Amino acid sequence: MDAPETFFDFVQQQSGKLLEQTLTHTGLTFISVLLAVAIGVPLGIFITRRKKMAALVLGFAGVMQTIPSIALLGFMIPLLGIGPKPAIVALFLYALLPIIRNTYTGINGVDNNVIEAATGMGLSRQQLLFKVQLPLALPVILAGIRTATVINVGVATLAAYIAAGGLGEFIFGGIALNNTNMMLAGAIPAALLAILFDWLLSLLQHINIRRSGKALYALPVIFLVLSSFYLIPDTYSSKMLAGFTPEFMGRKDGYLGLKSVYGLHIRTLVISDMIMYKAAYEKKLDVISGSSTDGRVKAFDLVVLEDDKHIFPPYYAAPIVRDETLEKYPELEPALNLLSGTINDSIMTELNYRVDYLKQNPEKVAKDFLVAAKLWKPASNGSKGTIRIGSKIFGDGYILANMYKMLIEGYTDLSAMTKTGLGGTKIVFDALTNDQIDMYPEYTGTGLLVILQTPQPVVDSIISDSKKVYDYVSMGFEKQFQVKWLKPIGFNNTYALMMRRSAATRLHINSISAFTNYVNHQ
Amino acid sequence: MIKLDHVTKYFNTAKKAVDDISFEVQEGETLVLLGTSGCGKTTTLRMINRLLDPGSGHIYVNGKDVQQQSPAVLRRSIGYVLQNTGLFPHYTVSENIGTVPALLQWDKTRIRNRTITLMDKLRLPAATYAEVYPHQLSGGQQQRVGLARALAADPPVLLLDEPFGALDPLTRISIRKEFKALDELNSKTIILVTHDVEEAFELGDRICLMNEGRIQQLGPATALLFKPANDFVQTFLDPQRLQLELKSLLLQDLWPFLTTKDIPAGLQQLPAESSCWEALAAMTHSPVTVVCDQEQKEIDGNALMDAIASYKKQ
Structure with missing residues (x-):
């Protein structure tokens, strides 16, 4: 086995990619700030003259700021597709508030006596603006630009979710793959960029504006140059466009496997799974890396391509529980195992469909299912102890966590609380090992590859047999983490390559081999 | 030189800030608008250089209706001094003084010469103070710069709004003396707003005492003292009457x-x-x-x- 890779090894190996991501990141940040300055400063000036508009404009910019970044990016997809355009627009909207508000505050903050004197001496409105108001408000306006820039360096990491690149690719890839080096290789440069830009702009804020008037003209030029770092990557000629999650991009049972086993070479974009399905449905993407039981497969009429060379390992879901908890509450295990064998792939897809697409409450969906399966019992309101159930931010996790809560409360004297939405594998698993939660539903494949980081020869020898994989991870988890795998629930939420049903039918593609053949001979 | 003709100004419909005011100021004369806060004196002043526009009535400067002129052009021909100076904090003293000449597009040498002349007259040696910023000056010095700025383009008319109001009593008296002695001011038509009776009597050729937007009495100091037009004038001057009488x-x-x-x-x-x-x-x-x-x-x-x-x- 190779020696563990250090952070510096990773940076060295990936230096080309790191540089590209850093430049993209810088470009995204500055192009959006530049736009925000171009729009925000005149708008800020305008509302100092039309005070009635001020509340409206500031209110609008404020609302933009309160929309969660990923949601704002999501809203942009139907309007602008995926890639740099929606990312830049979203970042622009984020940068707008500090710039408008500081321009407005800065100009309003200029001493009224000075304004009065200037007016009384016969400066025209334009002279008043350029000779008095703007120079005196400039430090405040620059502070706004500083804030906006730092915010945007942070928010730009999310651009990776909608295929706009940037350091977020490493950050989210790292989180998804439990690869700390990769995560840091994205996070550290992002933090450094924020500090660097903040410092550079702070220097600017304190120079004497009038004495260095010419230097000030250099500012937009610098912004433009930095903005131009953003070059839309377009090196493949293939017409097919794939959207893969950061996790999928870096996994052996993901894009790496597609390349090595199937020989697939395709233009790829890194994208969040939250918007990937919709983007495929809206023909922004041709093929995506979905999970086979996702409700959106049904909702967006996608078809799973057969993994005819078996690169995707089995991802059977099962609850994993801390040994400590099981010893303390032996009645827990039978209650959790009630669910075993009850949910197959199509049932899970259906349940996910109800949550993801019909927007039904996961709790209701969970209860409906338990009732139908005759497993539901009213809560006994026991007070023996509390079981903390975690879940990742996928539909599966929410629903299963709710089912387990109901089973625990119905069949034991324990109470249960759910901590859903714990990000990716790394976050939720760390929560488990650090005793922040007692259990969560995990997939065998994830356990094998991401958590245990099983060496490749071992993986190759067991991957085609789901039973062997389950046994291997059960043993490994017990030994390494004192965590027990309970009985599998039944469904296999494996990775799958999927495309629009209409396109698949038209092109007669039903398997990954057929798809590869089509792409490579286009 | 300056003429107000039945000028009235409302800020809201209920109350008149300035109520039917008429007066004339001769060339070279100094008229003081005197009164308590809110009597309408500053409002009257600000209508002359169109910082405010009257509700009704007409104002003439040098025979021309101010309403017929562009505000910016009008203001460049009228020197204006404020209580809190309103110096530009981002301009040096010499740049502050040169503001209006620069607006009038004088050439640089002329502006510099004029600035140096004025600074010398106002006891602010250019060698020491030209490149200094306003916040580095004392209150009295700032007020002198404010005066120099108003005088820079040699306007025939000067409007002064409580020019010594923000200064301590000692500085105020000494600057007032300098002000009186300044030859630049001899030929100017000046309207000065103040609430300081002593200042009004010392500097004004005539005094216009106002209350609640109306003129109570307009005349030379002795007329206000010895022939008060009404009780208001009488009571207004009573607290300092003896001193005022002795001085006038x-x-x-x-x-x-x-x-x-x-x-x-x-x-x-x-x-x-x-x-x-x-x-x-x-x-x-x-x-x-x-x-x-x-x-x-x-x-x-x-x-x-x-x-x-x-x-x-x-």
């Missing part, structure tokens, strides 16, 4: 009421243009003599007070 009455005004006596030799001799205040200061030790139309009279404290009483009775 000149010995020559009292001439008919001073008695002739034998005059001992060696007494200090005062000109008839001296004020009673100055005479009192001079006679604290011994009586003084006054010469008017080649006639000489001796006065002491009692004689002066008797004369004042007789003057007021007439």
Whole structure:
């Protein structure tokens, strides 16, 4: 086995990619700030003259700021597709508030006596603006630009979710793959960029504006140059466009496997799974890396391509529980195992469909299912102890966590609380090992590859047999983490390559081999 | 030079800030608008350079209706000094002073020469102060820069809004003296707003006392003192009446009421243009003599007070 890779090894190996991501990141940040300055400063000036508009404009910019970044990016997809355009627009909207508000505050903050004197001496409105108001408000306006820039360096990491690149690719890839080096290789440069830009702009804020008037003209030029770092990557000629999650991009049972086993070479974009399905449905993407039981497969009429060379390992879901908890509450295990064998792939897809697409409450969906399966019992309101159930931010996790809560409360004297939405594998698993939660539903494949980081020869020898994989991870988890795998629930939420049903039918593609053949001979 | 013709200004429909005001200021004259806060004096001033526009009535500067002129062009021909100076904090002293000449597109040498001349006249040597920023100056110095800025383009008209109001009493008195002595101001038509009665009497050729937006009385200081138009004028001046009377009455005004006596030799001799205040200061030790139309009279404290009483009775 190779020696563990250090952070510096990773940076060295990936230096080309790191540089590209850093430049993209810088470009995204500055192009959006530049736009925000171009729009925000005149708008800020305008509302100092039309005070009635001020509340409206500031209110609008404020609302933009309160929309969660990923949601704002999501809203942009139907309007602008995926890639740099929606990312830049979203970042622009984020940068707008500090710039408008500081321009407005800065100009309003200029001493009224000075304004009065200037007016009384016969400066025209334009002279008043350029000779008095703007120079005196400039430090405040620059502070706004500083804030906006730092915010945007942070928010730009999310651009990776909608295929706009940037350091977020490493950050989210790292989180998804439990690869700390990769995560840091994205996070550290992002933090450094924020500090660097903040410092550079702070220097600017304190120079004497009038004495260095010419230097000030250099500012937009610098912004433009930095903005131009953003070059839309377009090196493949293939017409097919794939959207893969950061996790999928870096996994052996993901894009790496597609390349090595199937020989697939395709233009790829890194994208969040939250918007990937919709983007495929809206023909922004041709093929995506979905999970086979996702409700959106049904909702967006996608078809799973057969993994005819078996690169995707089995991802059977099962609850994993801390040994400590099981010893303390032996009645827990039978209650959790009630669910075993009850949910197959199509049932899970259906349940996910109800949550993801019909927007039904996961709790209701969970209860409906338990009732139908005759497993539901009213809560006994026991007070023996509390079981903390975690879940990742996928539909599966929410629903299963709710089912387990109901089973625990119905069949034991324990109470249960759910901590859903714990990000990716790394976050939720760390929560488990650090005793922040007692259990969560995990997939065998994830356990094998991401958590245990099983060496490749071992993986190759067991991957085609789901039973062997389950046994291997059960043993490994017990030994390494004192965590027990309970009985599998039944469904296999494996990775799958999927495309629009209409396109698949038209092109007669039903398997990954057929798809590869089509792409490579286009 | 400046004429207001039935000028009225409403800020809201309920109350008139300025109510039907008319007056004329002659070329070279200094008119003081005097009154308590909120009496409409500043509003009146600000309508002259169109920082405010009147609700009705007309204002003429140099024979031209100000409403017919572009505000910016009008204001460049009117010097304006504010209580809080309103100096540009991001401009040096010389740049502040050169503001209006620069707006009028004077060439750089001319602006520099003018700035240096003014700074010297106002006891701010250019070598020390030209490149300094306003916040590095004392209050009195800032006010001088404000005055220099208003005078820079040599405007025929000056509007001064409580120019010494923000200064401490000592600085105020000394700057007022300098102000009076400044030759630049001799030919200017000046309107000065103040709530300081003493200042009004010291600087004004005529005083316009205002209350609740209306003119209560407009005339020379002695008229306000000795022939008040109404009770308001009377009460307004009462607290400082004695001092004001002594300062505004000149010995020559009292001439008919001073008695002739034998005059001992060696007494200090005062000109008839001296004020009673100055005479009192001079006679604290011994009586003084006054010469008017080649006639000489001796006065002491009692004689002066008797004369004042007789003057007021007439």
